[in-house]
Amino acid sequence: MKVIAMIPARYQASRFPGKLMKDLVGKPVIERTFEAAVKAGLFASVYVVTDSQEIKKTIENIGGKVILSKKEHSCGSDRIAEAVQDIEADIVVNVQGDEPFIDTESLKKLIKTFKDDTKRTIDLASLKVKMTDIKEINNPNNVKVITDTDNFAMYFSRSAIPYVRDKDVSTSYFKHKGVYAFRKEALLYFYNTTMTPLESAEKIECLRYLEVGKKIKMIETKSESIGIDTPEDLVKAIELLKNV
Template sequence: MKIIAMIPARYSASRFPGKLMKDLGGKPVIVRTYEAAVNANLFDEVYVVTDSEVIYCAIEKIGGKVLMSQKEHECGSDRIAEAVEDLAVDIVVNVQGDEPFIDTTSLSKLIEVFKTDTQKEIDLASLKVKMTNEEDIQNPNNVKVITDRNEFAIYFSRSVIPYHRDKEVAINYYKHKGVYAFRKEALIDFYHTPMTPIEAAEKIECIRYLEVGKKIKMIETSVESIGIDTPEDLERALKQLANEK
């Protein structure tokens, strides 16, 4: 199997414009992320795919592999699909551009899913993290996921799922982490399928996969990586970087 990493990198961001080009210890955030993905030694190739000349030039400057999006896209899956449609690959791993501290253990688990799936029953794999804080559980910014007994996703929602009507029943709540590994065929099918009404209502792209019958294997992880969505997150990332030196 040929396994590649794709890092979707939009320049604009509503909460923190230009965040991927912010300085993180002498290098832009997106460069830190790219180098961490390469150094993870999990992928045959690592690409950044972007809509920004500034980001394109930053990756090109360090000799990295970078592709320019030709279209406007609603989500990262669409941006990646456009980039890989003509590439000879089997598995595509979506690495978040704003998470420069790569969680290699969790990514290894995602890749292993496909190495052991000899019947090719799994279309994509993703991560979930247990939540215990009630504020986190109620927060609509945290996408929740419920799974069947074989850890295949049943549904994703910004609402609290499952609804805990019977308080005597013990329930765990899980947050979906937006890190994916796809079979190329599933990704291309997604790309050529219009956005579904439920996906549009919830603003959760993986719902489209479920609505068209794709099987999503969920892997539990305990690692909460630093995603840079605000200036405060950048400060936290700078402190972590200093601690790693």
């Protein structure tokens, strides 16, 4: 089973434009992420997929593999699907370009999920982490997921799900972490479909997979990723890296 990593790296970002090229203790964020993915030792190859000549040059200068997107894309799945069409791979792992502190143990769990799936019932695997802070649960920027008894995703939402009608009933809330592992054929199927109604309403790309009948296995992790979505996040990342 050949496993590769794809790092979608769009230059513009609505909340923090150009964040992937911001300095993170002597190196751009995207360079830190690429190096961390390679260092993890889990992938046959690691690629950066970008729409930016500046990012392309940065990765090429350190000997990395980089693919320049030919089209404009609305989501990371489309960007990496375009890039992976002619690359030999069984499993494609989407590593977020703005998360330079890679959680190797969680990635190992995702990959093992496919190795154990001898009947090929899983199209995608992704991560979830338990939430307890009510403000975080109600924050629409945090995508929540509910699963069935076998930990297959039933629905993703920006709303707090499940809704607890009777307040004496105990329930758990899980945040979806945007790290995916795909069977290549499922990723290409997604690329050749159009945006679905629930995906359009919630602006959550994994809903399209559910709406077209794909199976998403959710793996619980206790590790909270450190993403760089704002200038404040970058300051925190700098302090963390300095103390490593």
